[in-house]
Amino acid sequence: MNIKQLGWNAHFESHFENYRGQDLVPARVIRVGGGFYTLLGADGEQTATLAGQLRHGSTQDALPAVGDWVGIDSPQEGGIRIHAILPRQTALKRATVSNRKGLVEKPGVPQVLAANVDIAIIVCGLNRDYNPRRIERYLTLVHESGAMPLIVLNKSDICPETQARRAEIESIAFGTPVLVTSAQCGDGLDELASHLKAGSTLVLIGSSGAGKSTLLNRLACAEHQQTSEISAAVGKGMHTTTHRELFPLPGGALVIDTPGLRELHLWGESEAGLASTFPEVIGFAAQCRFSDCQHDQEPDCGIRQALHDGTLDPARLESYLKQRAEIASATLQSELAAQVAQKRKRKTIPRQGKRWRREHGDGQ
């Protein structure tokens, strides 16, 4: 297989120069699980593990994710090892969430959902899944990642007001294409397929049960992924897909299917993504007299004026403020995590020093 067909380009070529002398070859991560990485490269599919220098001391976002390009050694006793991860062109990141006991597993460290993605397809079902506010959260995530967003409203076959919903989403999409599809009947799939260019990487994201895997199977003309009915009781998906995985499609595009997220927590440092999702809110805020206006009691407030004139939808403002607060709290959490790590480092160095003096005598 030619690695250009897997999305290899000049960016990766130039970064790989540093590793040429180390006898490494490039490969792309297509699946991650249980400490093993499934890769696709010039030699086809291979399984690899991490070399020691990557295993120790790497935070979660610095470990290979689906879509990453990595440098591997040649097969030897003990298998193939990943020695390097090439700098990502784009990365979809979310804040790590609390586990069932309410504890945050790795506070302040984002999780990379997919790397080196050209287009992120935000899939939303036109049933009880339909939720413009949730689409806005996904838009912030995608804008921040560097990938291009594409919104797909799926299940048009069971929705009597398809056009009204498309118009509603177009009014908050600010130029992001909005497609209406039925993975079941095939409507809109040709238009969706026209966005799948050979060698480009796309990822399907959205709630469980939205129809991501059904869309992938239809686009691939193959039953790559298992799908299952949504729960009749709660109208939600059953979390059928459990792993992120990249599939090369017959037309040459590379599509990553992902498990539906229970909740999408925005990662700190997503302010630029937030601004791209809410350009009109940013525009009205720019008209406030004070640059630090809280849009509360201050005179000449552009936001309050727009609300008064009816040019700003209060639901959009509420959505913006909610996302902004979430991003601020995630940023704070990562700063605290960095401080704790720094403190720990400061403590271990004197401790190591003490041990050295104990073992070698302190010269007194």
Ligand SMILES: Nc1nc2c(ncn2[C@@H]2O[C@H](COP(=O)(O)OP(=O)(O)OP(=O)(O)O)[C@@H](O)[C@H]2O)c(=O)[nH]1
């Ligand atoms: N009526 C209708 N049903 C659909 C459509 N697309 C998918 N479904 C059904 O919706 C259910 C969930 O589809 P999946 O493809 O498994 O959903 P998913 O987004 O992959 O869900 P997770 O893997 O749990 O994240 C299945 O029963 C599909 O047959 C559609 O366009 N119309």
Ligand SMILES: [Mg+2]
């Ligand atoms: Mg699925």
Ligand SMILES: [Zn+2]
């Ligand atoms: Zn204001």
